[in-house]
Amino acid sequence: MTSLFAPLKCNRCGNELKGGKNSEVYLCLNCRVAFIMTSYPSSLPLIIIKENFSATGTLFYAPFYKMVGEFSIKTDDKKKMDAYSRLKTLGPLYYGAFYNLKGLYSDDLTIKYALAEDKIGESDEIKNYKLTDAFITPEHLEKIGRLIYLSYLDKAADITGVDVQYKLNSIFYALIPFERNDNYLKELILGTSLINCIPFQPDE
Amino acid sequence: MSDINLNCPFCGGVLPPPLGSRRVNCSFCGEKLYFKSPEFIPRFVLEARESNLREKSEQLFKNKIINPSVKKEAVVVSKRVRFIPFYLMSGKKGGVSEPGKERIVYKNPSKIDLGSDDGSTFGKQYQKLKTETIIEEDSRVVLGDFRYIYNSVSIEDADLGLDELRKTINENLEKIKPVNLEEIAKAGEVITPSITKENIVERGVLSAKGGKEEIEILELQMAIVYYPVLEVTFKFRESYFSITYDLFEDRFLWGMIPCNRKPLIILSLILSSFLGFFFGQFLKFVFIPITFKTVQENLGFFVYFGTIIFLILSLIFGGGLNIAFLLLKTPFGAKIKTDGLFLSRWGEPPKSFLSPFLKFVLKVLKEGFENSLKGRKSL
Numbered sequence: 001m002t003s004l005f006a007p008l009k010c011n012r013c014g015n016e017l018k019g020g021k022n023s024e025v026y027l028c029l030n031c032r033v034a035f036i037m038t039s040y041p042s043s044l045p046l047i048i049i050k051e052n053f054s055a056t057g058t059l060f061y062a063p064f065y066k067m068v069g070e071f072s073i074k075t076d077d078k079k080k081m082d083a084y085s086r087l088k089t090l091g092p093l094y095y096g097a098f099y100n101l102k103g104l105y106s107d108d109l110t111i112k113y114a115l116a117e118d119k120i121g122e123s124d125e126i127k128n129y130k131l132t133d134a135f136i137t138p139e140h141l142e143k144i145g146r147l148i149y150l151s152y153l154d155k156a157a158d159i160t161g162v163d164v165q166y167k168l169n170s171i172f173y174a175l176i177p178f179e180r181n182d183n184y185l186k187e188l189i190l191g192t193s194l195i196n197c198i199p200f201q202p203d204e
Numbered sequence: 205m206s207d208i209n210l211n212c213p214f215c216g217g218v219l220p221p222p223l224g225s226r227r228v229n230c231s232f233c234g235e236k237l238y239f240k241s242p243e244f245i246p247r248f249v250l251e252a253r254e255s256n257l258r259e260k261s262e263q264l265f266k267n268k269i270i271n272p273s274v275k276k277e278a279v280v281v282s283k284r285v286r287f288i289p290f291y292l293m294s295g296k297k298g299g300v301s302e303p304g305k306e307r308i309v310y311k312n313p314s315k316i317d318l319g320s321d322d323g324s325t326f327g328k329q330y331q332k333l334k335t336e337t338i339i340e341e342d343s344r345v346v347l348g349d350f351r352y353i354y355n356s357v358s359i360e361d362a363d364l365g366l367d368e369l370r371k372t373i374n375e376n377l378e379k380i381k382p383v384n385l386e387e388i389a390k391a392g393e394v395i396t397p398s399i400t401k402e403n404i405v406e407r408g409v410l411s412a413k414g415g416k417e418e419i420e421i422l423e424l425q426m427a428i429v430y431y432p433v434l435e436v437t438f439k440f441r442e443s444y445f446s447i448t449y450d451l452f453e454d455r456f457l458w459g460m461i462p463c464n465r466k467p468l469i470i471l472s473l474i475l476s477s478f479l480g481f482f483f484g485q486f487l488k489f490v491f492i493p494i495t496f497k498t499v500q501e502n503l504g505f506f507v508y509f510g511t512i513i514f515l516i517l518s519l520i521f522g523g524g525l526n527i528a529f530l531l532l533k534t535p536f537g538a539k540i541k542t543d544g545l546f547l548s549r550w551g552e553p554p555k556s557f558l559s560p561f562l563k564f565v566l567k568v569l570k571e572g573f574e575n576s577l578k579g580r581k582s583l
Contacts, residue, residue, distance in 0.1 A: 007213045008227065008236040016236065021225035021382040022246040022427075026238065037226070038240045099294045099349045136296065140422040144347065147298045151345035160302055160341035 006040035020133035025063065025097065025173060029126060034173030036137060044138065044173040050123035051177040051188035059127060061175035062187075063097040063134040067141055068170045071149045074163040083157035091117030093148055094174060095141065097134035110148055112190055120189055126175065134173075142168040212237060223247065224384030245401070245426050248380040249287065249388055250373060252432040252451035260449075264456065269538040269545050271440075271462040278440045285392025285451065287430035288366075290373055291354040291401070293408040296423040298347040301416050305342035308335050346419055350412045351377075354404045356397035356428065365448070365458040368542045369431050372453055380429055388430060401426055433457060447540060460537040460550050468536065472528035479525070482517075530554075 008017045010028035017035060019026035026035045032046040047066065051059075075081055094113040113120060146166035150159050177188040185194040210219050217232035224247040226239045265275045353370045373380070388394055405426065413419045432451040437444060440462050447459030535551035 001207060001209050001211075003209055003211045003213050004221070004239060004241045005210065005213055005219065005228075005230075005237040006240050008238050019227075021227045023226075037238045038242065040238065040240060099296075099351065135294070135425060136423055140296075140298075143420075143422060144296075144298060147300070147345055147347040150300060151347060154343065154345055158341045158343055159300070159345070160343040 023133035025134035050121040055179035057179040057181035060130040064094040066172040066174040067093040069168040080157040090114035249383040249430040292427040299419040304339040463538040
């Protein structure tokens, strides 16, 4: 018999888990573990991304899934293959675990982060406990990873008839620092401002 | 026996499924718990802001459409805060669509010799270009979020008011707060959705896919957002009226207020007078000539012609009287909408005593025309 209620305590250290009232993911900052609550006790390793810009507004952390995987392309079209081979190789994919509804900036950020692997470092400490809720589960990440690769390749040559496979090797739950100003958000790794972006549901 | 239960994992106490947020405290041992049921629908609320209802009401009642007596005589019967639920559907969609790209190409140009009258062919040749439409490869990768807000109840008097509220929610999504139903139930009446979630999901999925089967719904979440309104019911003379006020945007939403009937009475009088005058002029035109001797000889023509004109004018005059009567007797009110006040009917019009007469005149005219047409055909 399993209960529909899961304890909001870390099953490793016993500390209280942190998260918003309706978040899909709760965190143990002590053990650096993110629990996927709807399938508790399944969990992911938690990483905190170091900011490259200092915040002038309110600092908060937005949840992303960091996907590390391998992709392969198959096509008989040599021209297309040449075009794809000229593209810069993507690093790990960071995909928002939240709904970002005005302008789909999360997808843009995914490619930007994947192309700037060297600028993304991890931090040992979390400066602010203001977290935002995660509404996306990791269930479809492999499909999402494949689509991200396809959209990236499509910029070089049309992907009709191109077989792209993406194999997800590991997933991390990454907290990326952002700052909130009066009318815009700014991510603090590359310094991208997100004007008109719907702010995420804040934790209380 | 079911594999799942609603026991607290700490003390074993049986808990009710939470309504509102997934995070709850065990009512027995106080431990923090997470409700992980996939059927759970989170609830949010747009919190009421400071209201200037009194000031806005003063302004509203100054409007000339509204019966000035309402302010003095109306008695407020009830005032209640209500929370109107809306479904908020969010999700992620993804897939690859291959719509192809149409392109017109010119193929196999062929020279055609047109010849000429003088035997010269110079300049008389042209190339006939054959066009062909080809479909080029063009795939599109879709990976994005979607969000829709749907009504979950239908409110009879609301008209487009509910659409306005949906728009407001959409523009203020960052302001919605997670809430427990028990909390907001203390502040007012929480309306239960009458439209099923399944119905909404079906509509939302169709909209998100946009008719493309290859687009897959990767993530789908339903939530309910409650919108706070204040419903004021008042009694004026022997009738009850209600007004709904937006507690978030501080504005009137919908409702009906007794209107000022003076303009209607004046309009009715003008209409009747005008048509009466017109009718009088006609009678003068028709009947004065027939008193002359020369005209009397042609009485048959005037009787025939005059009768038709009389019927038409009766129709106009009767119609005018009828409109005037209906304007006076139909229950009109000042209808509140988010964009202002409008004169509107709020009850059924009474049966007009002139209606049978008008119907009779119309019938006579119709038969007359039909008969005359038959006569022409037979010729």
